[in-house]
Structures are given as structure tokens and as C-alpha cells.
């Protein structure tokens with residue numbers, strides 16, 4: 001046997017170090033490695049050096065194997081043809097400068113792929129014949145004549161795998177063909193993950209690019225909806241979390257699901273919807289949980305491809321929007337808005353027992369307490385009153401300002417009030433629909449001395465509210481208190 005591999009002080013026909021560099025082998029840490037046609041074990045030694053957990057080299061040459069075992073006592077060498085491969089799966093398999101010796105090269109490649117672990121890599125180092133066709137070409141070499149595949153033939157053989165020509169290998173003296181290094185892996189379906197926040201254009205990308213490419217899309221929002229109304233199944237934990245207080249604010253639903261550590265449960269549902277091959281996930285996943293989603297897809301045999309892009313978002317993030325709104329309210333409370341814009345209305349309801357006696361309800365819609373009194377001199381007083389036993393038309397309203405009393409009717413149709421307040425009443429007299437009032441004969445200047453507003457029922461005046469004006473300075477305080485009591489307090493409680 002002529003010396004093939006090169007070691008320090010021993011120069012073989014092959015420049016083994018240059019070949020090792022060209023092979024671009026993956027990391028061997030903790031892996032199981034098989035070298036097919038290992039010769040004197042140069043690459044087996046390297047795998048061990050790089051931390052492989054187990055290294056096996058096979059070669060049909062007894063002499064080569066005995067030399068290999070002498071050089072690399074840490075590795076296992078077998079005098080064995082590649083017709084029969086050692087048991088078990090390997091993370092990395094190497095077939096270097098040997099494929100052309102196989103009687104059935106195509107069958108050998110498939111056999112090697114069958115011995116590869118799910119995430120394993122087959123490294124082929126081989127000559128490729130120049131031809132535009134998919135064919136085997138017989139090539140005369142100095143020592144013999146062998147069949148080599150064209151690039152098209154290689155593509156045909158590898159069509160069911162993921163593969164890549166990594167680059168050139170080292171040429172040997174007298175080589176009639178160019179040698180290449182090819183990495184082959186099991187083909188796994190990709191899942192394209194569009195996880196950006198709402199409003200960043202995920203759905204548009206699905207409707208355009210992915211729809212055209214006929215890649216099925218799984219919508220996260222739709223999945224949440226279907227889970228909420230029981231149209232699809234999921235783990236108990238995921239189902240009950242989504243069904244509890246479901247609202248179609250999907251970014252908040254997402255936060256809830258992922259913060260409870262249910263990424264795996266959701267990915268399982270998505271995989272069922274996406275099918276066996278590649279698909280797209282169109283669903284917001286907060287950045288800090290994206291790795292969980294990728295890991296869950298990886299564990300299910302997918303290659304997760306996360307797509308990120310820069311785009312002006314059409315809306316702010318869910319938490320951000322809430323926090324910013326609360327902060328804005330606080331600045332309104334603290335600011336001098338009231339002072340800047342002027343005076344405000346002061347509306348005080350009068351607690352008169354006769355009101356309850358004659359009316360099932362009443363309301364002053366306009367003006368409201370704290371409302372800014374603007375430049376316009378005139379303002380309107382409007383609202384409604386629902387008399388208990390009387391015809392609404394028999395009831396009047398009055399305003400009194402500086403001793404002058406003005407009377408007006410309840411004559412505005414207020415179906416909204418009747419619908420809301422009298423919804424349990426079977427028959428509502430038509431006249432009660434006219435329970436609204438609107439009176440525009442009041443001036444801003446009337447507010448200074450104060451205005452009394454009330455109803456007249458059965459000839460009796462029933463005061464209902466006092467209207468006045470706040471001072472500019474207290475206007476700020478009134479406005480602030482009003483805002484706080486309506487919204488700010490709620491927001492503060494939530495924080």
C-alpha cells in the first residue's frame with residue numbers, strides 16, 4: 001500500500017492538513033464520528049482531538065487499519081467494507097476521496113445518510129465531472145478509470161436532502177478532475193417566524209410574499225380566537241389560560257401565555273395547524289420569549305427562521321401605550337392647564353327629596369362640572385328628566401338667575417334614555433320619549449351671580465342643580481380633581 005495520508009515526517013500522496021482545512025468539519029464536541037475509508041486514521045485523530053465522544057474508522061484495508069490503530073489508540077478502527085456500516089447513528093460522517101471506489105455510489109450515499117443522526121452532517125470530499133447534464137462520466141486516471149457524477153447528477157442524488165458545495169478541496173498531483181467538499185444534512189422543514197409587534201406589517205408580508213410562494217400561514221390571532229371558543233384543542237393549561245377573560249387584544253393574550261411558560265404548548269398547536277412541511281407563523285411574541293418559541297420548534301424538528309425588519313410601527317407596544325397614557329394623565333393633573341384656558345363651570349346637584357318623589361331619574365348632560373367656559377357668551381343647558389307617573393309634557397324646567405326665572409319644556413325626543421332606563425317596562429307611553437330638554441337662553445355672565453336649575457311638577461318648583469363659575473386658579477384644581485376622579489384614579493389603582 002502506497003502512503004496516502006500525510007503525518008509529521010511522513011509525506012503521503014494526499015496533503016492531509018490542507019484537506020482537513022478544506023473539509024470545514026463541524027465541531028466534534030461530545031459527538032459520534034464515523035470515517036468511512038479512513039485509511040491511516042488522520043481525520044479520526046482530529047475528531048478525537050476536537051472532543052468527539054466516540055470515533056470509529058472503517059477501511060477494507062487491513063494494513064491501513066493496523067497503522068491507524070497504532071497511530072490513534074483512542075479511536076476504534078474496523079476492517080470493514082462500507083457495504084456494512086457500524087450500528088447506531090453518527091453526528092458526523094466523512095467519506096473523503098473514496099466515493100468513486102463504490103460499486104453503487106448512489107446507494108452508498110443514501111446508506112450513509114441513513115446512519116446520520118437527525119442533526120448530523122455527512123461530509124463528502126469528491127471529484128465532480130464537468131458536464132451540463134445529469135450523468136455519470138467515466139474518467140481515466142493515472143491508476144485506473146472510475147465513474148464520477150456531474151454536478152447535475154449529484155443534485156439528483158441529493159435532492160431529498162439539504163446540501164451545499166462548501167468549496168474546493170486540495171488537488172492531488174495528476175488529478176484529472178476538480179475536487180470539491182459537499183456537506184449534506186437531513187432536510188428539515190423551516191418555520192418562518194414573523195413575531196414582530198402588532199402593526200409592523202407581518203400580515204401584509206404573509207398576504208404578499210408568502211401567499212405568492214404558496215407557503216401556508218398560521219395566524220396567531222386566529223389560533224387564540226379558535227382556542228377561546230373551543231374550535232381547536234390544546235393542553236388544559238393553555239386552554240384555561242386563554243379562555244379566562246378572553247378579549248381580542250392579542251398582544252396582551254400573548255404576554256399572558258408566554259409569561260406563564262406555555263410557549264411549548266402553543267407551538268404544539270401551531271405545528272398541528274401548519275402541517276408537516278414548512279409554514280409561517282404570523283403572531284406577536286414579546287422579544288424576551290422568542291428564544292422559547294425557537295427552542296420549541298427546534299425540538300419538534302423544524303428549523304426556525306426568524307424574520308426581522310425595520311419598519312415604522314403603526315402602534316406602540318401594549319404595555320408602552322398604557323404607561324404613556326397614564327403618564328400623560330399625570331402631567332395633565334400637574335400642569336397648569338386650568339389656569340391657561342380660563343374658568344370652568346361649577347355644577348352642584350341639589351339633594352331635594354321631591355326629585356326622587358316625582359322622577360325616576362334625571363340628568364344634566366350639559367354643562368358638566370369643570371367644563372371650560374369659553375369665549376362664547378351663550379351656553380346651552382341640556383339633559384333629561386323621567387317623571388314617574390306623569391306625562392313628560394306636563395313637566396317643565398326652569399332656570400333662575402339674578403331673580404329672573406325662565407321656564408322651558410321637556411320636548412326633546414330621548415329614545416336612548418327610555419331604552420336604557422325603562423328597559424324592563426313592558427309598555428312605555430310615547431310621551432315619555434319626549435323627556436329631554438335643551439335651553440340656550442343663558443349667558444356666561446349669568447354664571448357669575450349663579451343659576452338655579454330645576455323642574456316644575458304639579459305646580460311645585462323642585463331645585464335640581466346650582467350652576468356657577470370657578471375662579472381661574474381653582475379652575476385648575478377643579479379640572480384636575482375632575483380628571484383624576486374620572487380617569488386618573490383608575491389608572492393609579494392599576495399601577
Ligand SMILES: C[S@@+](CC[C@H](N)C(=O)[O-])C[C@H]1O[C@@H](n2cnc3c(N)ncnc32)[C@H](O)[C@@H]1O
Pocket residue numbers: 004005014016036037038039040042058059060061064080081082083095096097098101
Ligand atoms: C484514497 S483513500 C482516502 C483515504 C482518506 N479518506 C483520506 O481522504 O485521506 C481511499 C480509502 O478508501 C478505502 N476503501 C476503498 N474501498 C473501500 C470499501 N469498499 N470499504 C471501505 N474502505 C474502502 C481504501 O482502502 C482507502 O484507504
